[in-house]
């Protein structure tokens with residue numbers, strides 16, 4: 001799949017209504033009422049009333065092994081399902097200590113010790129997801145993560161988020177804002 005670029009604009013317009021904005025660690029983002037998601041470009045033009053802009057692009061897989069790839073693909077749902085009226089936008093920055101590790105050391109922490117991939121797999125296909133990279137773009141976060149699910153799966157999604165935040169991998173997260181949305 002060729003890279004998909006996206007711009008998320010927090011402000012007073014857009015399809016998604018902000019239900020909650022919580023700073024988990026690090027600097028907050030300005031509180032906003034709505035989120036405008038523009039796929040297909042790293043749009044430089046911010047809409048009127050925009051209070052923050054987050055940009056990113058999908059990229060190649062860094063940590064997934066061949067045998068995990070097939071398992072994920074088999075249960076990964078598409079974005080934009082009619083029933084998935086809830087979303088979460090969670091931008092994340094990891095620490096210098098994380099980026100100083102070698103690729104294999106990061107994989108050990110992410111999957112072998114924190115079980116990020118196998119844990120997350122248990123929440124598919126209820127949750128649709130997309131990971132955008134933005135460290136290389138000089139953005140304030142390293143990643144912008146996007147999730148969509150039906151209202152009845154909100155509690156289960158929270159359970160996953162709490163489990164990940166309690167993991168060793170999250171000791172390397174130095175900035176995280178959790179934005180919950182509905183359309």
Ligand code: HEM
Pocket residue numbers: 060061062063064072090092094116117119120121123124127129131143145160161164
């Ligand atoms: C819904 C179930 C989930 C699944 C199946 C899942 C799966 C994955 C996989 C396979 C990767 C590695 C991608 C690669 O190889 O480069 C990954 C990375 C990542 N995920 Fe998840 N994930 C889930 C939920 C979450 C949640 C809830 C968050 C945030 C709270 C999150 C944050 C991230 C971040 C920030 C990365 C990038 C890590 C890095 O490259 O250092 N994921 N996820």
